[in-house]
Amino acid sequence: MNDDGPRDRPLCLVTGATGYIGGRLVPELLRSGYRVRCLARSPGRLRDQPWAGEAEAVRGDVTDAASLDAALRGVDVAYYLVHALGTGPDFEETDRRAARTFGERARAAGVRRIVYLGGLTPAGVPEAELSPHLRSRAEVGRILLASGVPTTVLRAAVIIGSGSASFEMLRYLTERLPVMVTPRWVRTRIQPIAVRDVLRVLAGCAALPDDVNRAFDLGGPEILTYREMMTRYAAVAGLPRRLVLPVPVLSPGLSSHWVGLITPVPAGIARPLTESLRHEVVCRENDIARYVPDPPGGRIGFDRSVQLALQRVREAKVTTRWSNASVPGVPSDPLPTDPDWAGGSLYTDRRERAVDASPEALWRVIEGIGGENGWYSFPLAWSLRGRLDRAVGGVGLRRGRRDAQRLRAGDSLDFWRVEEIEQGHLLRLRAEMRLPGLAWLEMYAEREGDGRARYRQRALFHPHGLLGHAYWWSVAPFHAIVFGGMARNIARAATRTPAAPAGEPVRSP
Template sequence: MNAREDAARPEARDGLRCLVTGATGYIGGRLVPELLDAGHRVRCLARSPGRLRDQTWQRDVEVVRGDVTDAVSVAGAMRDVDVAYYLVHALGTGKDFEETDRRAARIFGEQARAAGVRRIVYLGGLTPEGVPERDLSPHLRSRAEVGRILLGCGVPATVLRAAVIIGSGSASFEMLRYLTERLPVMVTPSWVRTRIQPIAVRDVLRLLVGSARMPSEVNRTFDIGGPEVLTYRDMMVRYAAVAGLPRRVILPVPVLTPGLSSHWVGLVTPVPASIARPLTESLRHEVVCREHDIARYVPHPPGHPLGFDESVRLALQRVRDARVTTRWSSASVPGAPSDPLPTDPDWAGGSLYTDEREKAVDAPPEALWQVIEGIGGENGWYSFPLAWSLRGLLDRLVGGVGLRRGRRDAQRLLVGDSLDFWRVEEIEPGRLLRLRAEMRLPGLAWLELCVEHDGTGSATPHDGGRTRYRQRALFHPHGLLGHTYWWAVSPFHAVVFGGMARNIARAAARAPLTRTREREPAR
């Protein structure tokens, strides 16, 4: 039974069978759960399926190994598919990326036609009006060519063309984030005056999902964008306002060529030069929607498309907490489309500084947990008491809580308890204590204390098990002052956090294990 006959069955009429390429990428990883929520069945084609193992939706999809440049694997992935999403491109893979994009698009279109796929959906780049294709940046030129190849492959195609996508993990957004947060005064390339029509990632995903059900006669491109046209300078100024940063001083100069400005971006941000260069080259051109025909086929719900400020607010809303909840044992981060994903690159989601320590402990896990749960208050913080006292005094001098709050109970902690100048954010009895700082800081800070054991049950050093103590301090800086603060105090971390890890391990080894009362439910 082929795809069309199978789709005619009553049980298959509602949900479509969708193939998603690029599921380990920025858009693909966020599109999959949206398709599942819409009632569709999803198959993912990935070169490295293991990269999807920590996605919360991984068990709800079919994952096949393959590459879009390999016709055999693409043919297998296309079998019994109704809609095929093409969400890959070779940006940052080397000088021959245009040829790689061209070959992959041809293979994808040919195999989709051979398999009887009913529609291809592709997300490309918005191109400037009146500029010959040969004068475009290689990045935009290649994306335009891929769109043309897919439109001409014999399968009805929807080609969505977007400019800057606003959402945590988007390379364009991350470049905007780092430039704005790290530089209160900027000497910038002249392309900061370029007019751009950004769009929220939530709107992009909504339009991608809706495009699956377009009428069969539709085979064309659609320009998609948010409700506002802004210069890059406007976006930096408004990002700063939404993020609560002081107003940025931006001084455009004409001498920074796209090549030089990509090196400048590389110095200021962690976005790789192989990605920054094509993005900055593309910013030479004005990218504004010339039509809004997509609304005829995928109507906008109330409140959409989202404005720039709301898009940024959503991108910043949960990213800090979501990145912090990624622990040693799991990279799974469920959440909204604006939130970070396990497959996002390390440079996505803003800066997150960490100090990690690990110690083997000559004691059962219960003894180590007993020390961890008793930390703070009269028991102190197990390292350099003078430094902790001084930090508490400084905090009080600037209007903070200092160390005066102590603890509610000498032995037990509950979620929400104050603990000196920390707050208990999460507690997993016997395993994890996460504290959120409530001292005055130019950013957000957490401290995680974790018990690990490689055996089963309550191990001792004599039964083959091994107890380990793991400690992690995290800091999400706010503006340039936050980065300066971290680097100013980092020389003391070896004494404060290193000593803390050593002394907690020693205290667990020599402390008698006491029976604790039955634990109350965590608040």
């Protein structure tokens, strides 16, 4: 990582660059022409970011004054995007101490502006009655505003984007429960905002006049109840209409346990989020638009923001988060630092075998799969699956292959489609049979140190609604036979296959 570029360009420090907003803000600032320095306790976690070579990374902690002094040296705008949510019962004291230290050191370093993203607080509710999560966010904002450095505090409610804890909770609750017995907070009115709009405003705040030192409410164009958000999420995701039955006896504490049971969002995060939903969070003003104007089409609506989040995750899910490949530069894309529970469910069946043959011989077997060559395991099961697919209007196994030995991206292959092929290394197939979700099959030929091959295989399934989850678990008992047999027989076939193309196609045993 480096700090290359003209020194007259303003330098921005981004704390929390390994977090949801910070990791997505860095490329926004770079595109806007700023130099960027990232503060992280473990800078190594940033090396797989797509922007890693364009930003400087330094080791430090917002509670450590010495590391802050080094990180803030020469900084014009400092983004404070960290909080201690989920770290334990004393997170409010940790947040308080960190904000004071950061404000003091920013002032000593001559920082021109601090930008902080906090939480939208309800109107007319005494601070003592707020959830600890919202109360701490509000206190951090006050501390930074009083630091002596001109500060912008942006207060947002639910941020809609894959990876946002609030959005992930909404996603899992809606997708996994066609009938929901819910706490009464589903009636709470909320003003959600798309992550793209949040990032646009955050980046724009770097150019605010020096005399601006205040908080701004930040929300999208619509005000919805949590129940309406779940209903509209289901509609955008193509799920059947959800039946929501509020139950007044579920307290915030019980609600967090209920959320923890249904979703993979950690309890330390789910509890403060559910507690924050007791009160209405609606913007009281939109003054930030005077400084950072809305785009010509206005801010992104709820349905469109959900659509973008789902679209980008489905396109990038296999090739980025779970494969550690490069990540496209779109705010809603998954990032390497996103938590494992973000991005929706992805079920995986992995198989791996050492092969007593060359990688070239193994690749010839992989590229020859399907059609008349078969699928190297339990032919009857593949035949029955093809017949079932045709019975429900799918393509079945009737399409076969274009060529008995060679494949190219876009080829149909029985009820699969070749999504990606790296000659000699990777074949990725996307399922086109009728399924309650999205499915892929990946096959890799890799070279071991002794020149022999290693075969790796992954079957991946992204379920669609409760039916998708039920489908995966109903077929999971057969995976050892189908996928295990495939890996075993492909490895066996490779040992008796010449590496160079022959006149006859490879036949499955």
